[in-house]
Each structure stands twice: as structure tokens, then as C-alpha cells.
Amino acid sequence: MIRFLLRRLAFALLLVIAVSSAALLLTRLAPGDLTSELGPRARPEDVARARERFDLNRNPLAQLGGWAARAARLDFGDSFLYDRPVSPLIRRAAGNTAVLAATALAIATFLGIPLGVVTGSRSSALAACIRGASLVCLSIPPLLASLLLVFLASRTGWLPSGGMTSVAAIDAGWPAWLLDVARHLPLPALALALPLAATFERLQAQAMTETIHQPFVVAALARGVTWRRLLIDHAWRPSLRSMCAIYGLAIGALLSGSFVVEYVTAWPGLGRLMYEALRARDIYLVAGCAAMGGIFLAFGSLVSDLLLFAADPRVREGSGK
């Protein structure tokens, strides 16, 4: 188990290095640089100063080397857009994204998996309705879903239509602040969770259908086990293997989906920060955000492996050898 965890940790480190280095190089090589943010009327001396400060006069590999050396000492450079070190910006944004992603993942899990069990285990009008709804949720791109939810929220007033906290909570205490965050969470979380819940539902349904045709399930049925107990005690757990395997990917998908959702709903998270950094070619902020994205992905992958480890005895036995 320890060897397994160490292997995953080494993989995570490699992933973070590869992702952040690639992000830095690609940002550097893409047309335009951060001085474009100064506008077409920028003074040449201001452009020159910015290029010097952000190492844009060095060749890309030398810049990458310099950045990596500093990053090893946990100095990820400065952000051009925010004129402050990248690390605290990313820490704050990553925390906000983690809250959003965890909520979305919880919604998607508790919605998608039970619905998948229902649709995968029987054919009924309800199952058909759920399948239809899943297809709709899968087809709506996150941009449209978030705009639609923002529109609904602004028209009905049921939920705040954007941001993470409201102006009214500025001087309120911690309990009020937490409640306020909780009121702001459902909108972006739903925009992220609905397509994911639909994905979970489809996968779980497929896995369930395959599992209930396995000989051990048929044998249990022949022994007189009720249908409900059969689903819960015999079929559900084995069917979770495929779900566990995609959990890591789901976390990665949440992060990429959060780009547009956070942007539209003004959620101050990592996706929005990275989107703005990319648009402005804020090179060190892009690299820092990518590194944090890599950490999220590695974490998701680890969670996925651990879940699989818990759900599938064959994996446990395999790792013990």
C-alpha cells in the first residue's frame, strides 16, 4: 500500500512539472504577450520594463529554467495582472474552486449514481424520463447551462445570480458569511454538476445493466433474493468499478468546466483565474494555475485509485503481490 502511494505521489509530481512547464512554454510561444494588456497606445519604455520584469527577453527555455529553479524554492513568480506574487492568488482561488468542485461532485454523485441504478436495472417510463433528462444535460454546454441558470436566478430571485458572497455579508460575522457562501454555491455547482451527474447516470446505468446479467447475480436471483436486495447487496458494488475508474477524470473535467462556469457566475476560483491569465498571457500566473490544476488532477486520480482499491478485491490482491 505504501509503495502504491509513493508511486502515485511520484506520478503526481511528474504530472505537475509537466503540466506547468508545458503551460509556461505554450503561453510563451502563443501569439501576443502580456504587454498587449498595456494596450496599443502603451509607451515603449513601459513595454520594455514589463518584458524585462517577466523575462520575456530571454529565450523560452532559459525562461522556463529560471522559473523552475525559483519554483523549486516555492517562488512561482509575480502576476502581471494583479501585480503581486502568484502563490497567494492561486492558494485563495484553489480553495474556492475546491469548495465548488467538491459540492458539484457531491451533487453529481448523489444524483447520478442512484439514477443510474434505476435506469440500468429496469425499463420503465421513469427510467425513460431520466435517460431523456440525462441526454439533455449532457448536450448543454457549460456556458449555456451557466447563462441559463444565471438568467433564471436573476429573474426569479430565488438564488444570487453570481459571485461567492453578497455585498450584504461584507460586515457580517462568520456564520452569516458561511450561510451567504452556501446561498451562492448552488448556481455554479449545478452548472458544473448537471452534465457530470448525467455522465455518472449513463455510466452507472451501463455498468448496472452489465452486472445484473453476470452469472453470480443470476444465481442470487435463482436463490430467491428479492430484486431490491439483489441490486443493493449483490449488483451495485461490483458495478461501481467503472465509476471509480472515471472519478479522477471527473475531477479533471470539473476543473476544465469551471473555466467558463466560474467566469460567467463570477465565482473567484482557479478556472476563472486561469482563464483571465490566459487571455492576458500572464505567463507565471498561467503556469501556477496549471500546476495547481495538475495537483487537482493528480489528487482526483489518487482518489479514483483508492476508491477502486476499496471497491474491487482484485485490485487489492494485485497490489499486495
Added chain:
Amino acid sequence: MKVRILGIAITAAILVVGFTFWRSTTNPNVGKSANFAAAQHRGGQIVTSGRAAPRTFNRLLGQDQLSFVLGVVTQGHLVRVNYETFEVEPWLAEKWDTSPDGLTYTFHLRQGLTWSDGVPFTADDVVFTLQAIFDPKTGSYISDVLTVGGKPITADAPDPSTVVVHFPAPSGPGVRLLETLWVLPKHKLEAALKAGTLAQAWSTDTPPSEMAFMGPFVIKEYVPNQRIILDRNPHYWRKAADGTPLPYVDRIVYEIIPDQDAELLRLQAGEIDLTQSELRPDDYVPAKRAEDQGKLKVTEIGLSPMADAFWFNLKPEAWKSDARFAFVQKKEFRQAISYAVDREKFAENVYLGAAVPIWGPVTPGNTQWFWPDLPRYTHDVNKAKDILKSIGLEDRNGNGIVEDAQGHEARFTVVTQRGVGWYERGLAELRSQLAPIGIALEPATIENATLNQRLVKSDYEAMYMRFGTTDLDPASELDMWLTTGDAHFWHMGDTRPEAWETQIDALMKQNIATADQGRRKEQFKQVQRIFSDNLPVLYFVAPRMYYAYNVRVEGVKPSVLRPVALWNADMLSVR
């Protein structure tokens, strides 16, 4: 049975949602006009919004729109330009005297002024700020604005309430230039200037207690990527007409909302009161609908002083040996385009009718410098075709596109910014209006960073976009007019100006060195005439500007210049 019950439940849920939605969009005040109280209310807060986060709180360095907004709301200057009348008016200086040669201005500061931390405001602060601006280590862009005839404006303080400002040479804008002199607190920043670290001072993570302000509001807190909280400055100097202290509201909250569509929805929902920009053409109808529901007030500000521009790259090096440069460099070619465009139709299709035709860069929205008698290119497709023929361009092979004798077609790629609806519509309209005279335009939309880079590097054939401005005086656009300017965008790095460009250079240099405003206007008319004859840049329409804000806000006087509403933040109040 179960399916039927489920069906009934789903139908009931849909009906409940639909009814609630209908109720929420129906306001009992529909059709009623806002009933403003005669006297403005005190207290409360205004929630405003913008799409960008601040890069710095150091007004000497921040060149972006938000820095300007924050400057207006938190800082002070000796004089200010009133965004309603566009006249210069006394601000921290109560009055000033001008020397007979127009080179020396003696400002008499208001008595008893203090910074937001209670420290007295004196003439030394003004002198210190000028030193800071011109310190090379600061690298302030304002030093360019306050340089006249190649030399810096200087100041001295004979006593704590008098500042004498010396102009090294006559200046057209004169005292108007000093609007950009945002006074900084010497007691807070002198040490940084001496240490050569002023450029790093007042960054966005500086604690608010380390800053001091002269404006109506002070920065209380900045939550990165979320909001800036600005509280009332208890030491603000300005009083209302009834002698009570200003500002009226206790707090302004600036929410950072990156997406403009989401911003509009939140404005309609009453979650924000004001935005920093006018309505986009497509937003007018939903905003008007919200006005009918009693949620928003929509007002026409006037004609925009800025217009979308279309131009060819006139830098010869950019075209290398491309034979098409032979057409675009001929003014007749550009004149033919101007004749070919039906500006009324352009206004209708691109701005949904909310625009008026123009023939030069100065629009009727710039009431002080617009010249209504500028020669016009009235829509005439046949004349456009004749002009093209006169320079050897005609459709020789019958494919609908004109070409020269060697077969080089008048086909060009025009780049514009992606995601700006009216740019894309404008370019599509231009393409369809130029097709009948045989000029083919191929639109290419690219993101802003790449667009700016291609502009600066002259890496394009033609471009369609708009440039912003912070003042109506042509002196503020000198970097565009002069061939040596950094924003001479149609020919960057122009080292071999043509005769007409040299004429404009000379006239603009005279213009900024002439104090007589009547003479300046005559000189600028000549500039506009030469520009209109040679058409290095083509302008088609000036859009009408509309502004929407929450009906609970009082005292809004929207301006054609940005910040549209916050320029008089101290006079705003909420019901």
C-alpha cells in the same frame, strides 16, 4: 398508476415554477415613472461593477480603465474637467491666476483641507507629486502628459496654501493638463520616493491604512477577483448646496464581474446599481424591458465621441513586395471605399439604427471639437467605381473583384477583435457594401492580445476596431496624430511621412503650443480637412450611447466619457 402519479407531480412542478417565474417578471409598477424625492437621501451604499480587477492602487502607474475610476473616486487634483460641461473647474485649488505669457499658474488651495487620515493637505503635496511623476525610477506615464515642449512642468510652494506651476512652453490645453496631476500624500510616500521604490508602493496588497486619499471615498478592502470596498472619506472637503457634507452614500462596492452578459442580468435583477460602461447595442432592448418593469432607468447620453475605425496598414515594410500595396497607398482607393459605403444603412444594420453618419475621427459627440462642415463622401457606388477605374482597378476577368493590369485582385483580410458583436457586424456590413464595387474583404476575428500584438508589429493588411479616449481635447490624442506617435496606428514607426502627414504634424505641434482656443480650433479644422481628404482611416458612424442604472440611485449624470456615472460619485445617493 405510479407513472401517472409521477406525471401529475412533474406537471404540477412545472406549473409552480412557471407561475413563480411569471410573477417575478411582472412588476406592479409597470408604466409608472420613478418618483424621485426632491432632496437627496443620505447613507446606504451603491453597488457598482466592472469586468477587470485592479493591477495597482498607485495612480501614477495604473493606466487601465479601473485605475482611472479609482482615481476619480478616491483621489484629488487641483482642477478637474466636468464630464457634463467638459469645462475645467476648480477642485482642490479654489482659484488660480494666469501670468500674461500663459506660462505660470498660481493656484490658491482651499483652506482647511485634510487627507483621509487627518493630516493637513498642503502645497508641498503637489510639489512632491510632480517630483514623483518625473522621477525616472517611478516610470509614470503621466510624465508624458505633463511634458510641454519637451520639458517637464515644474512647481514650487511659496506657502502651504499656494502652488505656482511653471509651464516651460505655451500649451494649448493649458491648465486642463493638470487634471492628470492626481495629488499624492507626501507624508505617506516621501520615504518610498527617496528609496527609489515608489513604483512598488500602493500595490493591491498594500494595507489600506498605509494609504491616504483626498477623494470622496477611501479604499477599505480589496478582495482579489471579487470586489473593492470603498468607504466614505470622513475628511472629504466638498459640501452639498445646503452646506451638508458630501458624499451622500456611505459606501461604494465595486463588484468584479468578468462576463458582460452576466453583468447585465445582475443589473436587471437589482444586484448591482451602476456599471462602468454604456449599454451595448444588443443590450438596449432587454434594458428597456427592465425599465418598463420599473427596475432600471435607461437614458440616452448622446453621441459617442468614439467611433469604429477601418484602415489599411500603410506601412510599406509590412507589405514587402505585395503588389496590392500599390492600391491601398493611393488615397483615391480609400476615397472610393468611403463613397461606396451607405452610412445610413450601416447605422441601421450594425447599430440597429442608433447611430449617425460621420466622415472623420471627430464625432458630433465631441461637441467642443466637431466640425460639421467637414467635406462628406455621400453614398455613390458609380462614383466609387469610376475612381477605382481611374487608378487602374477594374473587373477584367468578370469574377466580381477588381484587379490591376497585372491581375492583382483587391482582396484583403481584415482583422478584428473576437467576441465584440458590433465589430463583427460592422465588418460583415462593410464586406457586403464593398462587394458591389469589386473590393473583397475577408473578415478574421482574433482575440484581443493577438490583435494588439499584430497592430503594434504592423502584422496585418487591414483592421477594424475602436480606440478609447479619456478626454475630448485633440492634444490628448497626440500619440495618434503625430507620425512619431506611439499610437499612429495606420503607419506605426512612420519614418518617411508623406507631405500631408508632415502638414498634420506641423499643425498639431502648433495646436498644442497655442493658448488661444479660437486659433486652436481653426488649426484643428485644417487637420480634419487634410485627414478627410487622405483618409488614412475611414469612419462611418457614431453610435448613440445609452446608459442603464438602478432606479434607486439618484443624482446620476451619465457622461459620454468614462467613468460614465462615477465621475460625480460624491453627488450620488440612493433611495
